[in-house]
Amino acid sequence: MGLVAKDRIRAKLKKGNTSVRLLLAHPMHTGRAKNKADELIPAEFIQDIRCWRNEEEVLTIKCGTATARNPYFSFQLVGGKADDLIEFRWVDNVGAKGLAETRVK
Amino acid sequence: MSKTDQQRRAILKGAISASTLAMVAASGLILPQRLLAHWPTNAFNAETVEDALLALVGQAEVASDKALNFKVGSPPSYAVNGASVPVAIESNLENIERVAILVEKNPFPLVMSFDLTPASILPFKSRIKIREDSNVIAIIRAEGKLYKTSHFVEVDIGGCG
Incomplete structure (x- = not known):
């Protein structure tokens, strides 16, 4: 889809709050689609995403299969200052996991 | 041997x-x-909106359909590609515990749910898949009550294939 398969994460101060944007590289197969050989592609999708700010857990997201491919999330954190550490960890239904982190700008 | x-x-x-x-x-x-172990399998495998809500938040009666909004144009009323439809949720409610996004006519209506903490606030934006023309529903649970809003989205190419 024109996207480079790479996790992208941005955290920026905006009017006193921290605005966080996250783009994960993940195929998010629903388990319903078929490949060219007409075989079902097994389900593979992120189920659980957690976000920490400086070791404090601030958000938990549970995803179903209907979350779009290369999932994108954007939300705000109250307050915050430059150089805060924002950290994401995710787990998918086959047990793969990943980590994305950045510092607030 | x-x-x-x-x-x-x-x-x-x-x-x-x-x-x-x-x-x-x-x-x-x-x-x-x-x-x-924490992933609510029942809620994500439910095939109707009511079942999904019962499994996820333990209730399906909605107290109010005001107090939360989709951002204008997100989701759009007409989406060409159902595989990636943007949604954005805004609300003035306080003490929000949980937010859920559902698509009525998807095989499994519950798309995602997230738990806010005092440190995290709306607006929340994401992208979802929509199989066919359907209502997109957002549910907020705050102080034990449910709030709901919905928006009808037409899609050209279904996104759950």
């Missing part, structure tokens, strides 16, 4: 896989399974 030999091999194989498992467990790779 004699029979005893084959048995020996089977035992060896078994021992190797057992020790591999032990190593995996010790190295902390088993952690995903522990996290997965």
Whole structure:
């Protein structure tokens, strides 16, 4: 889809709050689609995403299969200052996991 | 190869896989399974909006359909590609515990749910898949009550294939 398969994460101060944007590289197969050989592609999708700010857990997201491919999330954190550490960890239904982190700008 | 030999091999194989498992467990790779335990399987596998809500928040009656909004144009009223439809949720409510996004006519309506903490606030934006023309529903649970809003989205190419 024109996207480079790479996790992208941005955290920026905006009017006193921290605005966080996250783009994960993940195929998010629903388990319903078929490949060219007409075989079902097994389900593979992120189920659980957690976000920490400086070791404090601030958000938990549970995803179903209907979350779009290369999932994108954007939300705000109250307050915050430059150089805060924002950290994401995710787990998918086959047990793969990943980590994305950045510092607030 | 004699029979005893084959048995020996089977035992060896078994021992190797057992020790591999032990190593995996010790190295902390088993952690995903522990996290997965929290994934609400019933809610995500429910086939109607009501069932999904009952499984996710334990109630399906909605107190009010005001107090939260989709941002204008997100989701759009007409989406060409149902595989990636943007949604944005805004609300003035306080003490929001949980937010859920559902698509009425998807095979499994519940798309995602997230738990806010005092440190995290709306607006929340994401992208979802929509199979056919359907209502997109957002539910907020705050102080034990449910709030709901919905928006009808037409899609050209279904996104759950």
